[in-house]
Structure formats: C-alpha cells, structure tokens
Amino acid sequence: MASATFPRRSSYLGGSWLPESGPTDTRVNPADSRDVLGPVFCAEPAHAGQAVAAAATAAATWGGRSTVLRPQVLMRAAGLIRERAGEIAAELTREVGKTAAEAQAEVLGGATVLETIGSAAPWCGGGRITDRYREGTMGFTRRQPLGVVGLITPWNFPFSNPCVKIAAALTAGNAVVWKPSPVAPMTAIALTACLVDAGLPPGVLNTLIGGDAGVGQALVRDRQVAAVSFTGSTEVGQRLAAVLAGRGARAQVELGGKNAIVVLDDADVEAAARAAASGAFAFAGQKCTSVSRVVVLPGVRDSFRDALVEETARLRVGVPTDPGSDIGPVISQVALGRHLSAVDAARSRGARSLTGGVRLTEGLPEGAYLSPAVLDRASATDPIAQDELFGPVLVLLDAADHDEAVRIANGTKYGLAASVYTADLGSAFAFVERLEAGIVKVNEPTPGLEPHMPAGGWKASGYGPPELGPSALDFFTREKSVYLNPSGAPA
Ligand code: NAD
Numbered sequence: 001m002a003s004a005t006f007p008r009r010s011s012y013l014g015g016s017w018l019p020e021s022g023p024t025d026t027r028v029n030p031a032d033s034r035d036v037l038g039p040v041f042c043a044e045p046a047h048a049g050q051a052v053a054a055a056a057t058a059a060a061t062w063g064g065r066s067t068v069l070r071p072q073v074l075m076r077a078a079g080l081i082r083e084r085a086g087e088i089a090a091e092l093t094r095e096v097g098k099t100a101a102e103a104q105a106e107v108l109g110g111a112t113v114l115e116t117i118g119s120a121a122p123w124c125g126g127g128r129i130t131d132r133y134r135e136g137t138m139g140f141t142r143r144q145p146l147g148v149v150g151l152i153t154p155w156n157f158p159f160s161n162p163c164v165k166i167a168a169a170l171t172a173g174n175a176v177v178w179k180p181s182p183v184a185p186m187t188a189i190a191l192t193a194c195l196v197d198a199g200l201p202p203g204v205l206n207t208l209i210g211g212d213a214g215v216g217q218a219l220v221r222d223r224q225v226a227a228v229s230f231t232g233s234t235e236v237g238q239r240l241a242a243v244l245a246g247r248g249a250r251a252q253v254e255l256g257g258k259n260a261i262v263v264l265d266d267a268d269v270e271a272a273a274r275a276a277a278s279g280a281f282a283f284a285g286q287k288c289t290s291v292s293r294v295v296v297l298p299g300v301r302d303s304f305r306d307a308l309v310e311e312t313a314r315l316r317v318g319v320p321t322d323p324g325s326d327i328g329p330v331i332s333q334v335a336l337g338r339h340l341s342a343v344d345a346a347r348s349r350g351a352r353s354l355t356g357g358v359r360l361t362e363g364l365p366e367g368a369y370l371s372p373a374v375l376d377r378a379s380a381t382d383p384i385a386q387d388e389l390f391g392p393v394l395v396l397l398d399a400a401d402h403d404e405a406v407r408i409a410n411g412t413k414y415g416l417a418a419s420v421y422t423a424d425l426g427s428a429f430a431f432v433e434r435l436e437a438g439i440v441k442v443n444e445p446t447p448g449l450e451p452h453m454p455a456g457g458w459k460a461s462g463y464g465p466p467e468l469g470p471s472a473l474d475f476f477t478r479e480k481s482v483y484l485n486p487s488g489a490p491a
Pocket of ligand 1: 152153154155156157161179180181182211212213214215216217220231232233234236237240254255256257287288289388390416457461
C-alpha cells in the first residue's frame, strides 16, 4: 500500500513516479522464502535515455542554484530519513537480510552522510587564487558541476552507499540518474521519496527501479552522461570503466576486496580475535570491507586460532528481525550454494575446517542460512584465499615473520582494506607504510568507514578518485583556470 515512505513501486523520472505498469520483478526475503517481495515495476533501457534527458534539462537550474540553498534540500531529506528510519530499515532487512540493528544503523548513517557532504557545499566551487600572473591581473580557479552524472549502486549497502554518491553529486550541482540494485528496490524508492519530499526540483534526481544490467549499460553509454560513479563487483566495474574511458567520460568505480587482518606476536589476541570474528561475519561477511583473511605470526598462532573459534561460536545465526541474532542469512540460495562449494573445494585441496561452513535449517524458516566458517591450512594462493567470496568464510594463514605477513596480505589482486594488530608503534607504522590498500587500520577491524575520511580501493578494488573525505566533490566537478585582466591593458 502506498505511503509517504513508499509512494510507488516504480521508477521516478522527470519529477513524477512512473505508472505501475510494464515488466515486473518479484523476489523473496533471503531470511524466509515464504515472504514474497514485490512486484516492482522495472525500468527498461529506454527509460535511461528519458531520465538523462530530464536530468539534462534540470542540470542548468540546479547547478546555478546558490551553494547555500542547494544543501538545504539534503538537510531536510536527512530529517525525513530519521523520521522514517524504522520503516525504511524494516524493508531493508526484508530485502537483503541485514539484522534489524545493522539496517537501522545503515539508514541513520545515510542521513549523517547527506548532512556531512551537504555541509561542504559553500566551498565546492572555490579554487586557488594564484595571485597576479602579470601586473594588474589576477589568476584563479573555479570548480563547476559536470551536468548529468550516472550512479550505479550495489545491493549490500542499498541505502548508505547511494547516499554517499547522491549527496556528493547533488551538492556539487549536478543532476543525477541513479540505477540502484534490483535486489533492494523498495529501499531505493524510500530514499528517493525522502529527497523528493525534501523539495528536490523535478529532474534533478531520477531513479530507475528494478532495472537490470541493460539499464546500467544504457546509462554508461549515453554521451550526455559526463561521469559515472559505480560501486559493485570488480568484474562489472572494470568493464564499465573501460566503456567510459572509451568515450572520454569520468569513472569512479569502487569494487571488491579480499581484506586481511595481520596479527603480530605482540597483539592483544582477544581483541584481535573479536575484531576478526565481527569483521568477518557481521552481515554474513557481505560488506566490501569484511575480513576474509587473517595472517598470523607464529608466537600467537595457537592462542589466536583458539580465541577466534571461540568468538565465532558465540555468534548466533538467526532470523534478522530477532534482536538475539548476530548474523542473518546470506543474500540468496544461489550465494549459499556458491559458498558451500567454495568451502568444500578448499577442503578437497587440503584446507581444514575449524568451525562452521554448513547450511543451517533447524529452528529457522526456509532461508539462506550458513554457519560462519573458519578454515586454516589453505595455501595463501588457493582460490579460497584469493577470490572474493562475499560470504561468511574466513581463512587463517600462517606467516613466519613480518616480511612474509606483508607479502601474504598484499598477495591478492585486491587492495581495499587491511588492518594490523600490534602493541608496538614502530610495527604499526611499518605495516601502515607497506600494506597495499586504500584503507589501512591499526587495532581496528577492516569494516567501518567515517564520512570525513576518503574511501577508495587500490589495485583491482577501485579506479578513479575515492569517495567521501575532503575531496569527495572533486570527482563531480571540473576545474577551470580563469585569467582576469580587468583593465584590458595589453601584456
Ligand atoms: P554487481 O557488480 O553485480 O552490481 C552492482 C550494480 O551494477 C547493480 O546495480 C547492478 O544491477 C549493476 N550492473 C550489473 N551488471 C551491469 C552491467 N553490465 N552494466 C551496468 N550495470 C550493471 O555487484 P553487487 O553484487 O550488487 O555488489 C556486491 C559487490 O560490490 C561486491 O564485489 C562488493 O565487494 C562490492 N562493493 C564494493 C564497495 C566498495 O566501496 N568498494 C562497497 C559495497 C560493495
């Protein structure tokens, strides 16, 4: 039933919700397949062109609006998100299986992101004054919006990740065409409704609901789209970046990871084990920054392994709406099957299962529940230690010394997040210097990002400038050098 939070089950284009007609998509709640989600009415590739045209019309007015007035819409939207957080989080949990507490935190985090990035608006057009390039002259730079930008987002943070991109793109003065993940369409509708109800002018945000890869491809290929910010898998993101480069458009792609924690001999073993378990298994290991490898030094190998198995055993897998559940289901039966096969295959190559890695059914509804898995004795080059699984599977890897620990931690194609546990400042700094990742932490689990800190992957984990942080708006603006000779006196 329509409500202020979920006004329609269709796309929002040119200032109107599209009629609820045409092709539909229906899914099931990953926690309980009896709970059917949808139908939603799906955007098709032709809608991408219409949305870009609407955005192009709106871009000039929005981009010309004062940088004091522009962020006021984001601030009002943040207020509406807080008012509606309970309803939005409940739907987010149904769509992706995130526990109620995590869903609530994600939605409220999205409101904070709108406020944090929006508050940078007054400075977004400012550049550097380079003083007189000749007597009586002045040189300076201006940053201006790009016009129409495309945003493509994943299912695992279906509310907060789009908030990051939408806030930066709109604050910088662009009009947006957003293709959210078809896995979480109602969450995307709720965010769109908050922005619309906050007073966003027609055409400034266009949301293409339920669209598949074809809609994303149409957006990426459209010559009026000056830049695309994408978050998702490495495979898709790298392909899209190549298409964008081919037509000279900007690409910001934030991709997968195979994130490692290194536990040194002098680490607080209990703290490291707690961080590894929570970092690996919260949201069933489906965060881009989830821990999927732990590299352990010989002095703490046994004590850390025992503590980790104990911490993992403490975590309760259950229905995500139950406040007693620490971990919900994985996203789908297909993903569940993939994780089970990966664990079996690793075992057949010599890995040992220390705990978990089995499908759970007892006392649970028909859903995609998997017990968190810890494996050891796998080679660091084994697929289980190399490929992003995006599930609750953690591999323990042994390193003889610091150099080998660095080699193993850096020894995948990814470079998103890494962490080192140590009591020694010198070791901490040495690892900060040597770990090849866009986000490096000391004595902290790899997941968890602050909006004022840049977030961008290295190597196959990202391409283009990072999101968030003090330069979050740079990707969405272009710099112009201005030569000013007020008197017109010749050189
Ligand atoms: P995905 O790549 O399958 O999809 C991401 C988005 O791209 C979706 O909206 C999807 O519909 C769209 N898409 C898929 N194929 C497309 C194509 N050919 N052309 C255009 N659009 C296309 O990723 P996902 O399964 O939704 O998300 C999980 C992945 O995202 C994981 O790899 C995870 O690590 C990554 N991720 C990265 C970050 C980060 O900040 N680095 C954050 C969250 C998730």
